[in-house]
């Protein structure tokens with residue numbers, strides 16, 4: 001992808017994420033893979049709603065700084081290692097979003113899972129959303145906590161912390177973040193109204209079989225999604 005275009009798109013996504021309240025203050029970080037061994041990402045300690053294209057920093061896949069944007073001394077995010085873990089493990093991932101969406105994070109604070117299949121759109125795009133174990137932000141514990149999950153999932157919650165989404169481009173990563181928070185809001189409403197009634201296993205199986213219609217070809221863990229952890233057992237057939 002052209003670097004200038006990537007800079008513009010990354011800044012636009014950051015502004016949208018800030019405007020929608022998925023991050024506040026100087027929180028969150030976003031990145032785009034640029035070629036074999038380069039990643040464009042948001043700089044440390046800045047408000048992502050106020051960035052301009054030259055502000056973004058360029059590193060290699062080990063996190064070594066290649067270009068620090070137009071302000072000298074600008075550094076990559078302390079959470080960049082999490083993005084780099086995703087890029088190293090998943091050659092198909094071209095962009096990563098990390099934010100702190102209120103309702104989805106609230107579920108981890110309440111120790112309630114976001115693995116139930118309730119909305120067709122969510123089942124088709126990200127499947128279930130697992131929660132990685134708690135890790136101290138900005139330390140090596142964070143990339144270690146998500147290392148196994150990024151191999152299989154495109155949307156992951158970080159316990160008592162935030163959300164991580166992976167995409168084929170920066171818009172795909174952003175839409176998954178948006179879908180995840182919308183799903184959490186719907187779940188919250190269902191909890192308030194008396195409880196979540198997940199889709200039946202047969203309904204989930206059917207959804208997975210028609211994903212190709214939407215151009216979604218990445219395999220999802222069907223056994224997990226149709227298990228009692230994620231969906232309802234089908235009612236007994238009656239004569």
Ligand SMILES: [Zn+2]
Pocket residue numbers: 028079098099100137161162
């Ligand atoms: Zn964070």
